[in-house]
């Protein structure tokens with residue numbers, strides 16, 4: 001046992017790492033290097049002068065670095081409150097509630113809102129944070145096949161047939177983080193209208209799609225049975241997240257959600273950054289246009305050079321290799337050519353679908369994209 005006297009306390013952990021290494025699944029931290037084809041900084045805001053200036057000015061004007069307490073105590077600052085009000089208006093929602101990040105926000109939502117007697121029905125490719133929230137929550141949990149609304153409907157029918165009368169919480173991502181495809185939101189909201197709620201994780205769509213970059217759920221925002229998650233750590237260039245939805249649901253979270261109540265509030269500087277990022281989305285539509293140009297260019301190059309690859313059509317362009325080892329090897333060879341490309345293996349993605357997750361951002365130029373496509377054609381393995 002790890003805690004017993006005279007026993008190597010670290011043995012379990014070393015062995016586990018050894019086993020991962022033997023299966024080719026050991027992860028390690030590699031500092032960023034090379035041209036950005038792996039970040040989620042899609043429209044290049046993380047290092048932008050305007051975001052940096054806003055935070056610098058805020059510090060100069062006395063905005064504190066830390067919130068210094070939980071939201072229910074002294075941590076509820078005017079900057080956070082203003083940001084949430086502004087964001088609710090921007091996205092067209094009834095209200096918004098901030099969290100330190102998207103992971104904790106998803107965890108908080110799914111572990112708090114669905115109640116005993118409800119069904120939490122998740123797309124099978126939902127993010128790990130949704131799975132963790134589901135595990136900690138009170139509702140029964142089931143999955144439906146990725147993007148398959150008829151399967152979701154079938155699962156609900158079976159559940160109702162068994163006599164359940166609770167609400168159904170359907171959980172999807174608007175743009176899937178590892179596949180770059182979109183959820184059939186219009187059909188899903190129809191199901192939610194009949195049975196309960198739709199929760200849309202907009203992590204990879206906020207700032208990229210929709211009018212003013214409001215995301216793919218912009219038409220659904222403001223309905224009482226739709227909740228959205230807008231993260232600030234991806235296209236918005238900072239960190240943190242907002243849950244947008246009907247005020248009674250958010251009031252319930254303020255009162256019942258342990259990850260909200262028992263945590264230090266997000267930094268007021270991130271509220272300033274978030275507010276500025278929303279202004280940039282409105283003022284600088286060229287960023288979204290340029291990104292769409294990158295997506296089209298990469299798609300056209302790949303269609304010519306590796307026509308066997310299915311290209312997603314969004315800024316997340318996974319190139320599925322299949323087995324783990326050749327994927328990681330290929331990613332390493334491409335990195336040696338100066339492109340920051342990461343391989344993604346199971347368990348993050350299903351077995352047999354290890355991939356290069358090519359992410360297109362404004363941190364790369366059109367020339368960089370052309371050179372990457374050339375390099376991919378040259379190094380793509382014959383499996």
Ligand SMILES: Cc1ncc(COP(=O)(O)O)c(C=O)c1O
Pocket residue numbers: 101102103104106127129173177201203204231232233240241
């Ligand atoms: C779909 C999705 N939801 C939530 C998160 C978590 O967001 P954050 O990075 O802000 O914690 C991620 C990040 O990887 C994500 O891809």
